[in-house]
Amino acid sequence: MTVADSEYDRRGRHPASGIRRDLAAEIDEACRNEETVNSLRGRTHFLNQLRDDSRRDHADFSTWRDRARSIKETAIDRLPELIQSVRNALRERGGRVYLASDAEDANRYIAELGRRRDAASAVKSKSMTTEEIELNEALEAAGLDVVETDLGEFVAQLAEERPSHIIGPVIHKSEREIVEVFREHVDRDLPEDVSADELTRLAREVLRERFLNADMGITGANFVVAETGSIALVTNEGNARWTMEAPPLHVAVAGVEKLIPTMEDLQPFYELLPKSGTGQPVTSYFSLVTPPVQDAPIDYRTGEAGTTREFHLVLIDNGRRGMARDPALREALYCIRCGACLNACANYQVVGGHVYGGETYAGGIGNAWEAGVTGRDEADAFNDLCTGCSQCKPACPVKIDIPWMNTVIRDRLNRDLERSDVEGFVFEQLIPDETDAPSVQKRFFAGFEAWVPLLAWLAPLFNRVTEWPVIRWLLQALIGVAADRPLPRIAVRPFTDRWTGADGADEADRETVVLLADPYSNYLHPERLESAAEVLAASGLRVQVVDPGATGRDALSQGMIERAREQARGVYETLVPELDRDRAIVVLEPSIAALFRDEYGRLLESSRHERLRNGTVEIGEIACELYEENRLQGSLEGRSFFLHGHCQQRAADQFTATPRLMEAMGGDVEVSRVECCGMAGSFGYKKQFYGLAMKVGEPLFDAVNEDPDREILATGTSCTAQIRDGTGTRPRHPIELVREAVEIPRTSDSPGEGS
Amino acid sequence: MNPVGDFLDRASSNGTEAVSCSPDRLGEMMARIADDEDADPVIYAPDPDGLLSGTLPDALADGRTVVAAPPDGSNRRFADAAPRAELGVCAAPMGLVAHGLVLVELTEAKEGAVSLMPPATITVVQARNLVRTSSELFGRIHSASQTETGSWIFVAGPSSTADLGSLVQGVHGPARDYVIVLEDRD
Numbered sequence: 001m002t003v004a005d006s007e008y009d010r011r012g013r014h015p016a017s018g019i020r021r022d023l024a025a026e027i028d029e030a031c032r033n034e035e036t037v038n039s040l041r042g043r044t045h046f047l048n049q050l051r052d053d054s055r056r057d058h059a060d061f062s063t064w065r066d067r068a069r070s071i072k073e074t075a076i077d078r079l080p081e082l083i084q085s086v087r088n089a090l091r092e093r094g095g096r097v098y099l100a101s102d103a104e105d106a107n108r109y110i111a112e113l114g115r116r117r118d119a120a121s122a123v124k125s126k127s128m129t130t131e132e133i134e135l136n137e138a139l140e141a142a143g144l145d146v147v148e149t150d151l152g153e154f155v156a157q158l159a160e161e162r163p164s165h166i167i168g169p170v171i172h173k174s175e176r177e178i179v180e181v182f183r184e185h186v187d188r189d190l191p192e193d194v195s196a197d198e199l200t201r202l203a204r205e206v207l208r209e210r211f212l213n214a215d216m217g218i219t220g221a222n223f224v225v226a227e228t229g230s231i232a233l234v235t236n237e238g239n240a241r242w243t244m245e246a247p248p249l250h251v252a253v254a255g256v257e258k259l260i261p262t263m264e265d266l267q268p269f270y271e272l273l274p275k276s277g278t279g280q281p282v283t284s285y286f287s288l289v290t291p292p293v294q295d296a297p298i299d300y301r302t303g304e305a306g307t308t309r310e311f312h313l314v315l316i317d318n319g320r321r322g323m324a325r326d327p328a329l330r331e332a333l334y335c336i337r338c339g340a341c342l343n344a345c346a347n348y349q350v351v352g353g354h355v356y357g358g359e360t361y362a363g364g365i366g367n368a369w370e371a372g373v374t375g376r377d378e379a380d381a382f383n384d385l386c387t388g389c390s391q392c393k394p395a396c397p398v399k400i401d402i403p404w405m406n407t408v409i410r411d412r413l414n415r416d417l418e419r420s421d422v423e424g425f426v427f428e429q430l431i432p433d434e435t436d437a438p439s440v441q442k443r444f445f446a447g448f449e450a451w452v453p454l455l456a457w458l459a460p461l462f463n464r465v466t467e468w469p470v471i472r473w474l475l476q477a478l479i480g481v482a483a484d485r486p487l488p489r490i491a492v493r494p495f496t497d498r499w500t501g502a503d504g505a506d507e508a509d510r511e512t513v514v515l516l517a518d519p520y521s522n523y524l525h526p527e528r529l530e531s532a533a534e535v536l537a538a539s540g541l542r543v544q545v546v547d548p549g550a551t552g553r554d555a556l557s558q559g560m561i562e563r564a565r566e567q568a569r570g571v572y573e574t575l576v577p578e579l580d581r582d583r584a585i586v587v588l589e590p591s592i593a594a595l596f597r598d599e600y601g602r603l604l605e606s607s608r609h610e611r612l613r614n615g616t617v618e619i620g621e622i623a624c625e626l627y628e629e630n631r632l633q634g635s636l637e638g639r640s641f642f643l644h645g646h647c648q649q650r651a652a653d654q655f656t657a658t659p660r661l662m663e664a665m666g667g668d669v670e671v672s673r674v675e676c677c678g679m680a681g682s683f684g685y686k687k688q689f690y691g692l693a694m695k696v697g698e699p700l701f702d703a704v705n706e707d708p709d710r711e712i713l714a715t716g717t718s719c720t721a722q723i724r725d726g727t728g729t730r731p732r733h734p735i736e737l738v739r740e741a742v743e744i745p746r747t748s749d750s751p752g753e754g755s
Numbered sequence: 756m757n758p759v760g761d762f763l764d765r766a767s768s769n770g771t772e773a774v775s776c777s778p779d780r781l782g783e784m785m786a787r788i789a790d791d792e793d794a795d796p797v798i799y800a801p802d803p804d805g806l807l808s809g810t811l812p813d814a815l816a817d818g819r820t821v822v823a824a825p826p827d828g829s830n831r832r833f834a835d836a837a838p839r840a841e842l843g844v845c846a847a848p849m850g851l852v853a854h855g856l857v858l859v860e861l862t863e864a865k866e867g868a869v870s871l872m873p874p875a876t877i878t879v880v881q882a883r884n885l886v887r888t889s890s891e892l893f894g895r896i897h898s899a900s901q902t903e904t905g906s907w908i909f910v911a912g913p914s915s916t917a918d919l920g921s922l923v924q925g926v927h928g929p930a931r932d933y934v935i936v937l938e939d940r941d
Contacts, residue, residue: 149927151926152916168918174920175919175921196923211927230904237918238926241928245868266893270889282854285928286908289861294861295862298834299834300838303831303835
């Protein structure tokens, strides 16, 4: 039996069963809603632009990031001490701190505060923590009339929806949809073309009455200063000021992770939060309040001054102290809730936080939060939407490694999963893994690197039968490989079979570099490795080709950390003789370069990772260096290109050398501004994500199609496939163009994808 | 190195209409803004230095109702005027040059309400109380907090939102934000 969408509650759950809607169905529905997709894309892209501009304008940004990270690390280490400190500080001032163990405890305490003051109405400013504990529902059940006063939250409350974004609660709604909410709930006579100014005026009238008559004000807190008991709120509208200042009773609700030691520690956060969140240098208001504020509240209805203000700080644990002890989830506690990671996420930009989110928290960071405060089952509902593209990493002002947290959660979810004996037996033989039981689909994709050398033996057959509809149907039905996605064609002769080998005779006279024949390039794009080898050789380098075997990239993407670690160790052992000789490891596939430079830090001993990271050079980087040293000559004059860099290259700010090289050679290069192609390795091959991957790819497809005279280039294997599938063009790797430009006669067999 | 000039530039980029003047022109500047706003009634928060109570009632007395917040004025009169007020005036103990913003301190003089309720506000800050960077500002607040901790609102421009799709000013707070920097007497 299917349940109509309207029957699900505001948290996307069926009220009777508590079961969440099917993720694939939610994605499908979201992708078909062009109005929402356009709204989300428009606003998140705008916020990303503002954030980037704001960072560029502030030279100290990097220093503030380092300092903020350090303060958060220290604060979480010292949590018990800081909790005691804020208790003492507020007690001395006449305020009260209540440490709530969970949502029920917090809600009971706050409802009791209202009851003791005979409160009938409460005004609230935006707070995700109160969403987490479902405070509104609890207070309403206790007889309080609660109104959200942030305009976005106000609209969400009227529409009976939960916020879909940390700082933009209705970022998913178009202007037309917002007008509809006002027409339905505030004034039926509003014209359809009513302006945002007019809506704001209406909301202000409604809410000002509420502020002036409220018995209780409830805020969150962006930061809590343990030493003084001060709370800091970063806002633009002024509603948090009203909420704190107008009613006689102020309750601030904050997770324990919001504690920082001293006033001085606020400074980097004060700078980072607005720049990362809305791209503003600073917000209109930063309230730094040490409660209870000493001016007596005035009752604007009677003109009487109240006696004193009453203040309570409700600190919420609700799983946070457990997160602090968890080496993977601990980082989530450093989050300052700016929303930059959501804006940067390609999947979020399409489906928004109601689909890419749990009961409260959205996006990649939301997965860690849901795992920590709600439970692993909730995280399971949307963990796979993190593709590991890493665009969120540079966006995060406190340097949280969100993709890694999601990989660890995925690993844990794999271990939780029950599987049938048959499935388990078959896949255990093919893709053994220490984790208990990833799904068949995950095992299949995790094994690609291990399988592809075997498939190469059968390449002609494989390439032919995987075009048969019945085979594609079976692959989709049995393994979850999207039938609509063309499968990669496997080269009949991988590059390692074609390469005739380095000439060892003059080894002593020539500098040797190692060209890594990674499985993706070797078996899917041998022509790229061939071009790379020839360019390097033309520069006077001796090229040693090394097949590293499975690198762990696929295993990691499916959350099989131990398998990835084992493969990483294997790669290191293969390469260590070359590293011992101080040979550079030249990498063609950007996701492998990112693996060596970044994720191997989580898999290898630090000294080993350090060696490999320092020895790794991406092909564009070394080619550019060789050209600038005049060891490579050639011209791209008169040719124009559209160049799409791999998301992980761009996230690590390692995509500058290739465009520089091509421009130096006289090429007219337009660098793609699209952050992620949508494919993300195996993500776009999965049946449940194929549609989303193609939707995410639309801006890139449009950019590719914009100027048909430009030659299309892409550095990543999966980006290449995605552009091919979305536009019909066959992108080439920049190194192939460089190879043509330096006019080197081919020495080995004619290559070609899948030939 | 012109802190006042830098402050005015940055304040302007926040959407604040910021000017500087000598102390003896303060009344004139406030009257000009009140006239432009056609503001009546006007509420203000008496400041410890007497900058406003010594200047404002006379400067704005031209047919307007000017109401002081407690303790100078009565609670009842302030409660009656504040929700209708068209201009609020208060003094700021500090300003931050790096971001062109002022710090409004919350005291019994009701700076919070005065700087929030009306559709337009004027904040007066003395040039000698401008600090350059946020590090310096938080350093000072930290030092002060070792003995007594106050409450402040850092105000950087009008109340605003983009939640409804377009940028709108004047949501729950003022739509127009004026700052007057009082130049130091030589």
